Amino acid sequence: MNPINLDYISSNPLLPEVKNAMIEAIKKDYGNPSSAHQLGEEAAVEIKNAREKVAKLITASPDEIIFTSCGTESNNHAIKGAAFAKKDKGKHVITSDIEHNSVLKPIRTLRTLGYDTTSVSVDQFGRVKPDDVLKAIRDDTVLISIMHANNEIGTIQPIKEIAQIAREKKITIHCDAVSSVGVVPIDVHDLGIDLLSFAANQFNGPSGVGGLYIRKGTSLWPLLDGGGQENKRRGGTENLIGIIGMGMASEITLKEMDSRIKHLKRIKERLTNGFKENIDDIIFNGHPEYSLPNLISLSIKYIEGESIVLMLDEENIAVATKSACASGSLRASHVLIAIGRDYADAQGTLVITYGRDTTENDIDRFLEVLKKTVDTLRKMSPLYQKK
Amino acid sequence: MYSKTVMDHFKNPRNVGEIQGADGVGEVGNPICGDMMKITIKVANDSIKDIKFLTFGCGAAIAVSSMVTEMAKGKTLDEAKKISKESVAQALEDLPMNKLHCSNLGADALHMAIKDYENHKAGKVKEQQDTTEGYHCYTEEASGRCPYCDSEMHTGEKACALCGRKIEIKLSM
Numbered sequence: 092m093n094p095i096n097l098d099y100i101s102s103n104p105l106l107p108e109v110k111n112a113m114i115e116a117i118k119k120d121y122g123n124p125s126s127a128h129q130l131g132e133e134a135a136v137e138i139k140n141a142r143e144k145v146a147k148l149i150t151a152s153p154d155e156i157i158f159t160s161c162g163t164e165s166n167n168h169a170i171k172g173a174a175f176a177k178k179d180k181g182k183h184v185i186t187s188d189i190e191h192n193s194v195l196k197p198i199r200t201l202r203t204l205g206y207d208t209t210s211v212s213v214d215q216f217g218r219v220k221p222d223d224v225l226k227a228i229r230d231d232t233v234l235i236s237i238m239h240a241n242n243e244i245g246t247i248q249p250i251k252e253i254a255q256i257a258r259e260k261k262i263t264i265h266c267d268a269v270s271s272v273g274v275v276p277i278d279v280h281d282l283g284i285d286l287l288s289f290a291a292n293q294f295n296g297p298s299g300v301g302g303l304y305i306r307k308g309t310s311l312w313p314l315l316d317g318g319g320q321e322n323k324r325r326g327g328t329e330n331l332i333g334i335i336g337m338g339m340a341s342e343i344t345l346k347e348m349d350s351r352i353k354h355l356k357r358i359k360e361r362l363t364n365g366f367k368e369n370i371d372d373i374i375f376n377g378h379p380e381y382s383l384p385n386l387i388s389l390s391i392k393y394i395e396g397e398s399i400v401l402m403l404d405e406e407n408i409a410v411a412t413k414s415a416c417a418s419g420s421l422r423a424s425h426v427l428i429a430i431g432r433d434y435a436d437a438q439g440t441l442v443i444t445y446g447r448d449t450t451e452n453d454i455d456r457f458l459e460v461l462k463k464t465v466d467t468l469r470k471m472s473p474l475y476q477k478k
Numbered sequence: 479m480y481s482k483t484v485m486d487h488f489k490n491p492r493n494v495g496e497i498q499g500a501d502g503v504g505e506v507g508n509p510i511c512g513d514m515m516k517i518t519i520k521v522a523n524d525s526i527k528d529i530k531f532l533t534f535g536c537g538a539a540i541a542v543s544s545m546v547t548e549m550a551k552g553k554t555l556d557e558a559k560k561i562s563k564e565s566v567a568q569a570l571e572d573l574p575m576n577k578l579h580c581s582n583l584g585a586d587a588l589h590m591a592i593k594d595y596e597n598h599k600a601g602k603v604k605e606q607q608d609t610t611e612g613y614h615c616y617t618e619e620a621s622g623r624c625p626y627c628d629s630e631m632h633t634g635e636k637a638c639a640l641c642g643r644k645i646e647i648k649l650s651m
Binding site for chain 2: 393394395396397398401402405414415416417423433434435438470471472473474476
């Protein structure tokens with residue numbers, strides 16, 4: 092059986108054009124973009140071209156983009172950099188209950204350094220109320236960080252309204268858009284944010300490259316101090332091969348975005364209907380309307396996620412779960428708990444993500460195998476027997 | 479991640495089900511840490527004549543339940559009491575570090591079922607089993623953090639100091 096990948100969010104397959112561009116770059120043996128000789132100049136031109144393509148993807152100006160190694164670095168840079176730059180103004184940071192760990196952990200680090208933090212709660216669909224952010228603002232608030240779309244349940248936040256509040260109060264606003272950039276249209280000017288994180292492996296680009304949009308005039312300490320690359324904003328010799336790949340992925344993604352979204356919505360509908368028709372006792376997580384088109388989070392009652400993933404893996408189908416056992420930390424997903432899922436249901440949650448190459452046949456086969464898997468595991472479950 | 483033996487027991491679990499009118503029932507675990515096991519036994523001549531399991535849990539949990547019931551079936555009660563989390567893990571050709579607590583649960587469920595049978599035989603009232611909400615088991619790795627707000631907790635604490643939620647942390651390794 093052909094392998095079916097329904098865990099795109101962990102890593103997208105590279106577009107053929109991206110692979111070619113990277114292979115050609117490897118063969119070329121570019122120099123270091125910071126060198127003053129010809130070898131370096133050629134490399135610098137490649138980076139410049141890639142930067143322009145990436146900037147177009149989010150309607151930014153190229154000099155507002157820096158390249159990082161991943162979404163996590165972008166988030167760490169934005170949060171620590173913005174907080175430290177404004178430390179004399181205040182030490183209060185606002186975030187939400189459902190951020191990714193690469194936002195929550197830097198904020199935890201800030202706490203150990205004497206910062207105060209407020210985490211805004213979300214409703215049952217995972218949405219933040221702009222009013223709650225407003226209420227949380229204090230005189231010493233220096234940073235607000237709210238993600239654009241959640242990577243576990245797909246809910247999209249009212250960023251434009253939240254950013255407007257931040258602008259009025261003159262507070263730096265960061266948006267973790269790692270799950271959104273390359274999937275849905277993002278216009279940084281329309282959103283009105285100061286900082287925006289993204290990563291190439293979410294839109295058919297290579298892992299190991301990400302980016303941070305830094306609005307002109309935003310105060311920000313570097314995360315990586317060093318050789319002055321990226322216009323003194325991020326030290327370190329650039330991942331040229333990866334950046335070239337990211338540039339190519341950005342260009343193609345922008346061109347194809349509309350047709351991709353149509354396809355993704357069709358797949359989502361087929362999956363949703365398939366789940367409802369074939370499996371009882373399920374819960375869809377996330378907002379029915381404000382939601383990523385390429386993600387479904389499904390809680391399947393009475394059974395546990397890792398065992399579902401293993402059984403599907405036996406049939407060459409890859410999906411992801413947010414169960415405690417699978418997370419290695421033995422704690423359930425903070426996102427699912429924040430939206431009100433109880434522990435048992437949170438344990439049986441699958442996160443299904445797909446892309447432009449996912450076919451209807453893939454979905455049908457997945458649904459067929461999933462139904463068998465659920466039946467088998469439920470027969471084994473003490474919770475199902477109790478019901 | 480898992481050994482061949484674990485995968486075999488996961489894909490082809492032995493003794494799935496529930497014995498009606500069982501002589502002993504052992505229920506352990508809870509949904510908070512994601513593993514629950516129920517073992518039922520039929521005893522004759524001080525031996526485990528039949529044994530079945532129901533499990534809500536990951537691949538390791540299912541494999542452990544299957545292995546534990548296979549190891550215990552047909553054994554005398556004394557022999558079955560000697561089955562430990564180590565012997566189960568060994569029989570499965572080892573489990574990854576963060577799954578060792580699953581093997582603990584398997585052995586616990588078996589011993590609880592045996593104890594339940596012995597209590598019945600002695601005319602004792604059935605012991606209250608600890609499967610209620612709020613019981614969170616942790617391993618050294620997870621280091622006893624509140625599953626709701628992630629602040630540190632200590633063994634024996636009945637409620638989280640920070641968020642106030644009722645929870646009991648017990649060392650499971």
